[in-house]
Amino acid sequence: MISYLVDAVLLLALAFTSIRVAGMHRELARLRNYQGEFSTIVHETSGAFDTVITAAHDSTDNLRQLAAVLSTKIDQAHEAIAALDARCAQPLSATKDGVDADKPGLTGTERESLPDGGVEAGR
Numbered sequence: 001m002i003s004y005l006v007d008a009v010l011l012l013a014l015a016f017t018s019i020r021v022a023g024m025h026r027e028l029a030r031l032r033n034y035q036g037e038f039s040t041i042v043h044e045t046s047g048a049f050d051t052v053i054t055a056a057h058d059s060t061d062n063l064r065q066l067a068a069v070l071s072t073k074i075d076q077a078h079e080a081i082a083a084l085d086a087r088c089a090q091p092l093s094a095t096k097d098g099v100d101a102d103k104p105g106l107t108g109t110e111r112e113s114l115p116d117g118g119v120e121a122g123r
Helices: 002-088 108-112
Strands: none
Touching: none
C-alpha cells in the first residue's frame, strides 16, 4: 500500500517534470528563433555601420579637398585685392589733362589727336 502511494507521488513528479520540460523545450525553440533573427539584424546593422563609416571618410576627404581649394581661392582673392589696392593707391599724377592714362605709351597730345579726343566712347 505504501508502495502505491510512493508510485503515485513519483508518477505525479514525473508528470510535473514532463510538463515543465515540454514548456522549456518550447521556450528554447522560441529563443533559438529569436537568436537567429537577432543575428541577422546584427549583420545588417554591421553592414549599415560600415556604409556610414565609409560615407563619413569620403565626406571628410571631400571636405578636406574643398577646404584646400577654398584656401587657394581665398589667397588668390587676397592677392587680387592687394593688386587693386595698389592700383588705386597710385598717385594721381598718372592722369594728364584730366584724362585717364588708360592708353599706355600715348602722351597727352597724342591722345588728343585720336578721333574721339582721347576719351573712350563709353565714358
